Amino acid sequence: MWLSLFLLLLPPASSTISLRDLQGRFATPDYPQGYPNDMSQTWEIKVPSGYGIQLSFTYIDIEPSANCAYDNVQIQADEALYPPSCGSWTGDWKKFHFPREYHTSGNWMRVTFRSDFSNEERYTGFSAYYTAVDVNECEESNPCSHFCNNHIGGFLCTCRPGYVLQENQRLCGVRCSGEIFTRFKGLITSPNYPEHYAENSKCHYTIRIEQGFQIMLNFTSHFNIERDAFGQCTADVLKITSGQKEYGPFCGNRAPVIRDHLSNVVEIHFSTNGEGEGTGWKIMYSSTAKQCPVEILEHNVLQPKNSDYDYKDSVRVRCESGYELHDNVRNQYIDSAMVHCQKDGTWNSSWYSCRPVDCGNPMALRNGKRNVTSTVYQFLNTYSCDEPYYKLEGNAIFECAATADWVAVGTSDGTLPNCKPVCGRTAISDDTGRVFGGKPARLGYFPWQVRLRTYDGKVGGGALVSDGWILTAAHLFDGSRQTTVHGGIVNLQGLSPEKALPVEDAFLHPNYRPQADGSEPNFEHDVALVKLRARAKLGANLSPVCLPAAGETSPLRAGRLGYITGWGKTEVRDRPIFLQYAEVPVVGMDKCRGLDYRGKRPRFTDNMVCAGQPGTDSCQGDSGGPFVLRDLRHPSRHVVRGIVSFGPQQCGSYGVYTHVGRYLAWIVKTMREHGSWEDEETRA
Structure with missing residues (x-):
């Protein structure tokens, strides 16, 4: 079981x-x-x-x-x-x-x-x-696109005349691939054009011409390529490629337009399905030399200058005004270069460049500044002066010109501006005092005041009238023209030769005659100029006083107040340490004529000014110092109108001053003729 x-x-x-x-x-x-x-x-x-x-x-x-x-x-x-x-x-x-x-x-x-x-x-x-x-495969499946021939154990496909059996041994197409067109112009059509083109075909045509030339395609108006049921180009397709660019797909009844210049190689691809219902296309092609750009370098000048340049053309290149042609390989500037249009449509110009000319650093201004961001062509430099002690005279803005020179904008003038000293500035308040019986000055009150000491022991004063000249009295140099000058100070303590302004020479008025012992005093033309060896740097404590305007030669109006300054004798000290100043009026010359000059009779002329008042006066040691008045037209400025010249033995009343306005022409002439300094050439 x-x-x-x-x-x-x-x-x-x-x-x-x-x-x-x-x-x-x-x-x-x-x-x-x-x-x-x-x-x-x-x-x-x-x-x-x-x-x-x-x-x-x-x-x-x-x-x-x-x-x-x-x-x-x-x-x-x-x-x-x-x-x-x-x-x-x-x-x-x-x-x-x-x-x-x-x-x-x-x-x-x-x-x-x-x-x-x-x-x-x-x-x-x-x-x-x-x-x-x-x-019988021919009856059961009809595997062939044209003719099917059955035999025991198989079948064989065959094609209509003009067609060939393709690799699959079933479809029939035409031989339309592998043809290469090398002429510079020609004609290409679809198979059987203008009859219906072959079905089941893949056509490939190549146009290949010499490098350096470009191909242009032009379709004739008869154009018919089958679309699919949705109107898209998927049934039969025409495509064109050139370089990295593709055109298409194209189909339908409207001939395409290709406006581009194509490269020297063009590929044409045409594929069809099993229907072959269109009548096809026809292309006429031509060629032209490949063109290079009309601009080779930035800022270039070409010779010859054409509207277009083709392959193998040559031109000579220069640079436009303001630019220089630079050979980048040899690292040198050249006048011109020959360049060639290459087969790839570019110039062999990479070795060269147009560089703007370089004007270098603009010249520096004494007592001024440059403001420049670049030193090449068309860049600007703006000059300015060290205000408020200098003022610009001339053009302030300069441009780097095509000539590699700095010129004033809008001109061809390369003349540099000047930083002219600003004269007559003072920090003095309205309080007054006396030189003989006066009061001490502070720094900046009288920045033009200088102290002179000649090598034979004379001491006196002077006034800076520019950054390189001092106005003083001629009689200080009766014994020696060598002198030491200190400026920008009010305190005489601690003076040393190292702090002195370097002196080059002293110029006395040509009509001045030194005082002779035993003769009547004659201070006619008592005016002198001291030239400094180098221009002084101006500032709050050292700046010039203004000279009178041209034509101010008439006698000064009585009652005008002016400042007198100096380190001369006061009522309490023969040699004061601090600079003294006082304000005194202009008076008539008879006031000075009536004084006691130890029985002598000095000469009085219209080239002299009498000023002072009882108890306020200049004295021994003040000689050469300035008598300064406010400018009536510009109250902030002060003008030197007199130079301390001589006075009575007893100080404290009136004194005689050289009338500066009478000597303005000689002052200006002397400063112009001798007003050059060795270091002026170092302004660059």
């Missing part, structure tokens, strides 16, 4: 028999004695490609059952699995439940027989034979 149950659970024995001949027979095991129980037998039939299979049953006797569930035979062919079959056939078709013959267009078939574990009766099974049958 256990053994029987175990046997029922075992799967049926199975095997597969392979049949490879063009024909053959096979039958159920033990045929015709009756097939065994509980078995599975498969026959796999395979014939050569190009054949089908015809299977015929000559005898069938298989146990019948509902849906052939017990014993059955089942056929699989052409990827179809037929239902299981059973029953008997002994010549009576009515008893046979399945067809006698099976056919397949494919070259493979599988036959499987199965029996269950028991049969109530003995059934003999089946016998069958098969044969390979030629398949």
Whole structure:
């Protein structure tokens, strides 16, 4: 019992028999004695490609059952699995439940027989034979695009005249690839143009001309390439490539327009589907020399100057005014260079550049400043002076010109401006005092005041009238013209030669005559100029007083107040340490004539001014110092109108001053004739 149950659970024995001949027979095991129980037998039939299979049953006797569930035979062919079959056939078709013959267009078939574990009766099974049958592929699937020729075991595709069989040996197309056009102009069409172009084709045309030339494409108006059902270019497609640029895809009935000049190589790709309904296209191509830009370098001048330049053209390059041609390889400037238009559409000009001329640093101004951001062509420099002690005279703004010179803007004038000293500035307040009985001055009150000491021991004063000249009295130099000058001070303590202003020479008025012992005093033309060896640097404590305006030669109006300054004798000290100042009026000359000059009779002329008042006067040691009045037209300025010249033995009343206005012409002439300094050449 256990053994029987175990046997029922075992799967049926199975095997597969392979049949490879063009024909053959096979039958159920033990045929015709009756097939065994509980078995599975498969026959796999395979014939050569190009054949089908015809299977015929000559005898069938298989146990019948509902849906052939017990014993059955089942056929699989052409990827179809037929239902299981059973029953008997002994010549009576009515008893046979399945067809006698099976056919397949494919070259493979599988036959499987199965029996269950028991049969109530003995059934003999089946016998069958098969044969390979030629398949007419041309009728069944029409695999060829043009002509299909059937033969035993296969078929052969052929094409209409003008077409060739493609690699798949089924589709027909035309030979339209590999042709290269090398002429400078030509004509290219789609296959069969203007008739319908070939279907199933992939055409590739190449235009390749000499480098340095460009290709131009022109489509004729007759243009017809099939679109797909959605109007897109997917059915038949025309594309054009040149360099890195692609044009297309093109299709439809409107001829495309390509305005670009293409490179010297153009690829034309035309592919068609299996329809071939369009009439195609026609391209006329031409060529032109590749053009180079009309501007080679920035700021260049070309010779010849043309509207366009083609491959192999040559031009001479120079630079426009204000620029210089630089050879970047040799690192030198040259007058011109010959350059050539190259085959890639560029000039061989990378070695050269037009550089703006360089004017170098503009000359520096004495007592002034430069304001320049660049020294090359068309850049500007603005001069300014050290205000408020200097004032600019002349053009302030200069431009770097094409000649590599700095010139005033809008002109060709390269004359530098001057920083002219500002005269007559003072920090004095309105308080007054006396020189003889006066009061000490502070720094900046009288910045023009200087102290002179000649080598023979005379001391006196003077006034700075520019940054290089001092106005003083001539009689200080009766014994020696060598002198030491200190300026920018009010305190005489600590003076040393190192702090002195360097003196170059002293110039006395040519009509001045030194005083002679025993003779009547004659201080006519008592005026002198001292030239400094170098121009003084002006500032709050050292700046000039103004000279009178031209023509101010008439006698000064009585009552005008002016400042007198000096380190001369006071009522309490013969040699004061601090600079003293006082304000005194101009008086009539008769006041000075009436004084006691130790019985002598000095000469009085219109070249002299009398000024002072009882108790306020200049004195010994003040000689050469200035008598300064406010400028009536410019109250902030002060003008030197007199020079301390002489006075009575007893100070404290009136004194005589040289009338500066009378000597203005000589002063200006002397300063102009001798007013040059060696260091002026170092202003750059």
